[in-house]
Amino acid sequence: MTEKKIPLLDVRNLSVEFKVQDGMVKAVNGLSFKVYDGEIIGIVGESGSGKSQTMLALMGLLASNGKISGSVKFMGQELVGISTSKLNKIRGDKMAMIFQDPMTSLNPYLKISSQMTEVLMLHKNMSYKDALAESIKMLERVKIPEASNRIHLYPHEFSGGMRQRVMIAMSLLTKPKLLIADEPTTALDVTVQAQILELLKELRKEFGMTIIFITHDMGVVANLCDRVNVMYGGWLMETASINTIFNNSVHPYTQALLATIPSLDTHVEKLKTIPGEPPNLLQLPTGCPFQPRCSQANHLCSESIPLRRVEPRHVVKCVNAQGVVL
Template identity: 55%
Template sequence: MLSTPMSADPLGRQVAAPILSVRELCVDFKLEHGIVRAVDGVSFDVRRGEVLGIVGESGSGKSQILMAAMGLTAVNGKCSGSVTFEGREILNASPEKLDKIRGSSMSMIFQDPMTSLNPYMRVQDQLAEVLTAHQGKSRKEAIDIAVEMLERVRIPDAARRISLYPHEFSGGMRQRVMIAMALLCRPALLFADEPTTALDVTVQAQILDLLSNLVRDLNAAVVIVTHDLGVIARMCDRVMVLYGGRVMEEAAIDDLFEAPRHPYSQGLMAATPRLDDDVAHDLRTIPGAPRALTGKMGGCPFAPRCERRIERCTIETPALLRGAGGRAAACHLVTP
């Protein structure tokens, strides 16, 4: 058996090497009137068996981080920095190289199931293709495995339903089909972008528990993006708070919920969900609007809305400082 590669964590302890390492990732979009910086110098690691949450308001750059890693940035976008998967650079990699990794080791659950399900193809053909194209399975084998996976995501009567078209499934069922499709190749790394936002809260809770169990079985690394703190509390080990494309705070889940340190996180956590809640917890509304992502970008991105702002905040961008216990914060007033 191959031994797991090891590396030192921020405390100098020997831990499994990260499966995904993102360093100084920037995503810029070209518009008629200038450049929009949607992601601004984001860095993080994820290891197998770990669930990292990325939380932030609409437009904070959450999806663009995942899109850049998956090689799905829009044509007017440009990515810089580094994204390594199992030690190999994949940022701006060729479509062939990415296709190989995407189909076999890395997959994504999109917010809208119809983004990844083809409405004109029966579900069985879409699921089977994942296994015939990437794992060399025969069609018969592929369909048997797909039915089994549909049963695991609790689609009743899966053997019959697999021959239906996506529109013949309810919204909740389609989401399960998409989760099944993302997990079929037994990915080592799973990205989930608002995987349950479109669903009602009871179905949402069921699907999140299901997803947790499945990724635990696979010992996969997961990056889950959401604006719902309840989803973060339910699923994640660690969380990264994003604002204006920059990381404001990073911490273990319990630390962030018990004692957020960054003024923005404190604002978000003002209505803290309990871990066993079954209700949606959208981010609390913080007065003011996110700053425009175009133009000169000096100072702290949160400054226009921060009640603790000092003069320095509008001039100097706070660096993300790392402290003990894997905590990090980017604020002139916080020592992590």
């Protein structure tokens, strides 16, 4: 993947703000990143890091008190500020999203068959019969046994893992270019999570799909992703390939985060910790949101901090980083 190719998704200086009773919440602050065709990019962060809000903003699903600024170009088309009908068209055809809890996006009162065929009949103008056949094919593709019978069941008749498969099948119906997955395996057991991760990898190969995968689990990132965006307090702290992030990360937050994880492959007597509490988005410090907890913080941290390119496609937002200012 070279820098010259046109990215599938080009996010520039994206900010998301919410007006709440006690003031303005800056959920996402000046986010810029690119996603190229066929990549699986992970977005990791703790609660309040803005990782989910970023994706909701991309999908145009922000709550009504949210305000979005900056630019999001998807396949060359600007998404910020376009009409809902145009966005709906793109959302249906080219982008799809799956969530942590599949039940939030499945209608509990409709059979899977009618929910799936509706998508095809609406976006691809298929007849019911074709749509049903196509839907069954897709359910088989995500390895749902006895798909032709099971398609006539209601969502609650599936187990958690099966429901997530149904969601994935549904989101694949229109053969989207981009799949946004918001913690899709967090609620699942590890053995089922392993199944879903394998499935996503296979589907990426088969459909050439690009996936943005939001998670808080560094293990899942290591398993699935090509690149990672590390977010904290609404900032994109570091973005790089997974090998770089896990082995040569530059940002103190990334380093600290990796050090706190109790892992199966290493043994330490005592876990490293990050002191303090996750940021309160209502009272963020000026400058870097991580500085109150950072071991390397200095007086420069409360000033405006530029993005620096440490090496190609490895961008860091920290005063201590060396590299070209972007």
